[in-house]
Amino acid sequence: MAASGEPKKKSELRIFESLDELATELAEYIAQLSEISVKERGCFTIALSGGSLIGLMGKLCEAPYNKTVDWTKWYVFWADERAVAKNHVDSNYKQTKDGFLSKVSILNSHIYSINDNVTVEDAAGEYEFAIRQLVKIRIIGVSEINDCPKFDLILLGLGSDGHVASLFPQHPALEQKDEWVTFITNSPKPPPERITFTLPVINSASNVALVASGEDKATAVHHAIADGIDGLDASPLPARMVQPTDGKLVWFIDKPAASVLDAGNNDSQHVECSRTSLAIR
Numbered sequence: 610m611a612a613s614g615e616p617k618k619k620s621e622l623r624i625f626e627s628l629d630e631l632a633t634e635l636a637e638y639i640a641q642l643s644e645i646s647v648k649e650r651g652c653f654t655i656a657l658s659g660g661s662l663i664g665l666m667g668k669l670c671e672a673p674y675n676k677t678v679d680w681t682k683w684y685v686f687w688a689d690e691r692a693v694a695k696n697h698v699d700s701n702y703k704q705t706k707d708g709f710l711s712k713v714s715i716l717n718s719h720i721y722s723i724n725d726n727v728t729v730e731d732a733a734g735e736y737e738f739a740i741r742q743l744v745k746i747r748i749i750g751v752s753e754i755n756d757c758p759k760f761d762l763i764l765l766g767l768g769s770d771g772h773v774a775s776l777f778p779q780h781p782a783l784e785q786k787d788e789w790v791t792f793i794t795n796s797p798k799p800p801p802e803r804i805t806f807t808l809p810v811i812n813s814a815s816n817v818a819l820v821a822s823g824e825d826k827a828t829a830v831h832h833a834i835a836d837g838i839d840g841l842d843a844s845p846l847p848a849r850m851v852q853p854t855d856g857k858l859v860w861f862i863d864k865p866a867a868s869v870l871d872a873g874n875n876d877s878q879h880v881e882c883s884r885t886s887l888a889i890r
């Protein structure tokens with residue numbers, strides 16, 4: 610946290626030598642935010658993404674966090690979800706339940722998954738309605754800037770094309786400004802039908818963590834983080850559009866995912882260490 614008097618950094622880049630170190634730091638980061646939110650608001654609202662992110666959260670299920678985190682105060686949501694049955698292998702809910710929720714004592718009534726018995730359009734509308742009810746009773750905070758829900762933490766993965774949640778490059782869903790949850794039926798990443806938080810909701814979060822690992826994400830990381838890229842590409846990547854208005858963005862990436870960034874960066878800032886913490890905006 611910024612010392613008093615120091616301007617709070619809006620974004621931070623943490624580069625890790627190994628996935629194990631990234632996972633260790635990610636667990637500590639989430640546990641700390643949980644403790645702060647529970648202390649300040651009496652609860653912790655976290656929205657998850659699918660993909661490799663869930664595996665990287667595994668350390669939260671181990672000591673000390675399994676005993677020190679106040680799981681009963683957690684409220685779990687999904688920043689995006691595939692419109693498939695909740696027991697389908699493609700379901701983010703199923704992946705999260707098997708890999709995380711089944712191992713910690715979060716209350717079932719605090720886990721908000723989509724209705725998998727309706728159309729993807731109705732599932733998005735119902736999900737937004739559920740979030741609106743929780744904003745009304747202030748379980749979910751509210752942004753003073755635009756009345757959007759203010760989640761304590763939104764965890765995003767990064768696609769190799771630069772997508773986050775189910776917001777894909779050049780997709781009209783990126784333009785959604787009024788809805789909190791929208792839906793797509795033509796996802797370039799299968800399955801095609803998904804619901805997703807819109808950018809205003811993502812950018813209203815108190816904290817956003819963007820997690821990327823592996824060489825195949827290196828170009829997307831570079832295009833999302835490096836300065837001066839916009840000139841090369843009229844439409845910035847969705848990941849580059851993640852800029853919390855009154856919150857903090859922290860990137861968690863491993864060395865392979867930083868390899869293009871490193872190649873383009875020859876100043877002394879990139880200290881070779883297990884964790885490089887740079888202010889990036």
Ligand SMILES: O=C(O)[C@H](O)[C@@H](O)[C@H](O)[C@H](O)COP(=O)(O)O
Nearest residue numbers: 658659660661766767768773774
């Ligand atoms: O439902 C989804 O598909 C995810 O939410 C998606 O945004 C994912 O996080 C990225 O595609 C990264 O996935 P990997 O980390 O598995 O590459």
